[in-house]
Amino acid sequence: MNITIFSSFLPHTDPEASLAFYRDLLGFEVRLDVGQGAMRWITVGPAGQDTSVVLYPPAADPSLTEDEQRTIAEMMAKGTFASLLLATADLDAAFEALEAGGADIVQEPIEQDYGVRDFAVRDPAGNMLRVQERR
Template sequence: MSSTTHITQIATVAIHVSDQQKAVEFYVDQLGFEVRRDAPFGDGRWIEVAPPGASTTIALVPAGIPAGIRLSTGDADAVHADLVARGVDADAEVLRMGPAAPPMFTVRDPDGNSLILVEDS
């Protein structure tokens, strides 16, 4: 079966951390990663780290923010409509949390694993 996709890459894998600053110190000081993004997010921060030159990042997120794999797409609305038409188990609509966060939605695979599709910023 051949199909096309408008999903462009595995962008970020988010993991839960109990202390974002300690996690940053581990990844940067001990593993040699670099901070790619550090921005306000809700009541906390959205922090992404990665090895130099890597395209995929690790988001160090506090409890309450969904962990998991985030995929990139250029147009969340179009991809959402396409996946729903294909019968994919997807959120009812694209989530918009305001100007600080890009449009996104979640799909679930046959085993219930969640993948979050995020529009490229």
């Protein structure tokens, strides 16, 4: 059996801000952009890789109650609802580019006790992204 990760999902609250972050700051390519206004599903991913991230509007799920939508919005605002782990060969250059681009830096590069060097940043919707150094 050969199973790979194809897509993962992260919520967004502002499609244009999400595009500016994932496309312009991270350099991901836009693979699909469907919908209108705030109700857009935007698929992005690193060039040359099959793995994608689908940025979706959490309010589009009709099965969520108002209380659940409110809880998700509160968790997103705190950066505790969704997360993504990225990797790069040049952690310092990635950090400097994101910092210079005005990204919401949560933690500067640090050598973690568990054996990785990484930093943390939040996307415009509040999703927590950790970027670790590929060794």
